[in-house]
Amino acid sequence: MPGLLARRALRSGAASSYQRGRSVGLQAGYEEGYFRGKAQGIVNRLAYAPPLRNLHVLFIGSGKGFPYSPIDEAIAATLQGMVSQLTMSNARENIAEIARTTMPDLVLVLDGMYLPPEQMDAVRAMGIRTAVWMTDDPYYTDMTVGWVLHYDYVFTLEIHCVDFYRNMGCPQVHYLPFGAYPVHYRPVVKPAAPRREIGFVGTAYPKRIQFFRPIMDRLMRHNTVINGNWWDKFPGYTQYKNKMEIGKWMGPAQTADVYNNIKIVINLHRAPDDSEINQNRMNIPAASPNPRTFEINACATLQLCDVRDDLARFYTPGVEIETYSSQEELLEKVQYYLVHEAARKQIALRALERTFREHTYAHRLNQMLSIIFP
Structure with missing residues (x-):
């Protein structure tokens, strides 16, 4: 008798766990579908037709x-x-x-x-x-x-x-x-690949390697993937090589696919004083956002962007884009927005709307x- 009761309790517990899991899955699916439907609504509503x-x-x-x-x-x-x-x-x-x-x-x-x-x-x-x-x-x-x-x-x-x-x-x-060119960069209704958590797309310029080196271990504890040339130059590359796709330039379709299948995209601008790769002997500073800033936002994905002096002209930090000024601040915001899904999605939708309204x-x-x- 005690064994029968135990088996019934186990079955009851399993059924209860199944129901909870099913409920959580249905809710997550509903929220994701609502988010993507809202993104499509923004794109359709703000299609811009310039004068001929x-x-x-x-x-x-x-x-x-x-x-x-x-x-x-x-x-x-x-x-x-x-x-x-x-x-x-x-x-x-x-x-x-x-x-x-x-x-x-x-x-x-x-x-x-x-x-x-x-x-x-x-x-x-x-x-x-x-x-x-x-x-x-x-x-x-x-x-x-x-x-x-x-x-x-x-x-x-x-x-x-x-x-x-x-x-x-x-x-x-x-x-x-x-x-952003909306034919290349726009939100998709249904992601084509398993969603990643964190991503970076770009070449491993020397100062980018210098920035990521102290925090790469902690960043890789999340489902992080890096795409771009020269990342095999990163110290200790071999321990990350299954999370670093190197040796090719990704076209717009591939890049947009990455943006659409990721929760947070890191944007780290090229350094204007990187003498190994630049030809800028006058040391003219860089204050303006790169093209990637607009392309990421056009895909309705949360962007964590390094601070640039003229960025706020285009997107309001904390409202339409998130910024960081240090490695530790980047990690703190990664951890925050991986937990706070609603806040992440709201910023991503505001970024999408601002992009299609003003930045194509x-x-x-x-x-x-x-x-x-x-």
Whole structure:
């Protein structure tokens, strides 16, 4: 009899545990579905249609290949719906001859590193407006000084480069960071892979290794995965290699898939004073957010971003994005938001809404064309 009672108690306990587990699972599924449904609602509600301008734009891609080619694609595809005629070329072709043949209203160049400056001089001599959108300020300013003076308009994604270029003699310099391209970066209805907890996507630059080295053990106690080149240079890499995917540049689809299948994405900007990889002898500081800032937020994922002086112009810290100024603060916020799911999701949704309302390539290009053709 006692054995029968014990068996019944065990069965009853197992059934009770099953019911509790089922209830918790159903609630978690409901909350995740509600979150993703709300994210889709924001995307649908805030789809931005910029005005169509009666302009012919000749767009010159960077010619630098991957990882710049997705930016080329984002700008070209966005312009396609904004101007009456778009002609596309790249920096390896004879741009002056193409401009002479097509006579556009504007020649817009991305980056300009591989475009001979004399070609822009020839285009300007035809009375055609020219503009360049810089991709890597302030990290390669030793090089960019060689071509920015050959354009009517210079657009830079780094606020500290505005005065730098103006003091060089550039007549029209404007601050214009990149943004998110919603075709590449947007929330998905259903994640395609098991959700990770913490992720970082980016190259293992020396100062990034220096930042992560003291805390990597503690960070890896969570379900953390790092994607990017050169992480095999990280000291003790072999003990983390199953959590570090190296040796490839991830395209937008792969990167967006990572963002959509993760709870928290860490954004650690490239250091402007990293002399091993930069060409910035003037030591121009970096205050502006990188393109990844907007792309992460466009996927409705909580972003932990290192503090940058001009970040609050785009997202309100603690409301639409979270920031950290030290390794310990990063770990504290990781632990907090892994426990406080509701707070994490609210910030992610606010970030998504701000991004689709203000920070897409359509918003940026509309601003650019408004400056050039007021």
